Amino acid sequence: ANRSKQIYAQVEQGITNTAYWMTILGVFAIMLAGIGVLVIWRGCIKPLADITHVTEEVAGGRDVEIPYRERKDEIGALAGSIAIFQKAMLANGELNKTVSDDAQARAKRQEIVSQEISRLKKRVGEAIRASDSSSCGAREEGTSSPVVVSLIAGSLQRGDAPQFFL
Numbered sequence: 001a002n003r004s005k006q007i008y009a010q011v012e013q014g015i016t017n018t019a020y021w022m023t024i025l026g027v028f029a030i031m032l033a034g035i036g037v038l039v040i041w042r043g044c045i046k047p048l049a050d051i052t053h054v055t056e057e058v059a060g061g062r063d064v065e066i067p068y069r070e071r072k073d074e075i076g077a078l079a080g081s082i083a084i085f086q087k088a089m090l091a092n093g094e095l096n097k098t099v100s101d102d103a104q105a106r107a108k109r110q111e112i113v114s115q116e117i118s119r120l121k122k123r124v125g126e127a128i129r130a131s132d133s134s135s136c137g138a139r140e141e142g143t144s145s146p147v148v149v150s151l152i153a154g155s156l157q158r159g160d161a162p163q164f165f166l
Contacts, residue, residue, distance in 0.1 A: 044075070047068050047075045050068070051067070051075070051078055054066055054067065054082060055082055058086045059089075061089065061093065063086070063090060066079050066080075066082050066086065067079065
């Protein structure tokens with residue numbers, strides 16, 4: 001009976017020791033898991049969230065500083081790619097503005113040329129009518145040419161000639 005009490009006490013002591021060490025190991029495992037979560041959050045999740053936000057800003061056309069470009073891992077490579085994308089977006093925006101400005105300038109020049117052509121047609125028509133009325137109906141071939149030439153020469157001298165004559 002004494003022997004069984006002794007064995008029972010040893011078994012209970014072993015169970016207590018095992019529970020103690022299992023508790024310590026469990027707490028240690030939970031601490032390691034917490035540290036792992038913190039490391040992963042600071043090393044991957046937060047940078048990816050920041051890069052996601054920056055990507056949205058860049059896609060919106062804003063010029064922002066790209067974080068984590070100095071890193072030598074995949075996150076640094078991703079940040080570098082976004083920086084290249086940002087430069088391309090800015091260059092495309094400038095190119096679009098230049099093309100738009102050129103198109104507006106071209107349309108303005110075309111309008112000016114059209115107006116000048118209309119003015120020239122009007123003056124040439126006036127010159128021909130004046131030539132026809134001064135010749136009193138006696139029309140010969142080439143009669144109105146000197147009048148048109150003198151009208152254009154006069155316009156050039158006065159400075160009100162169409163732009164393409166200047």
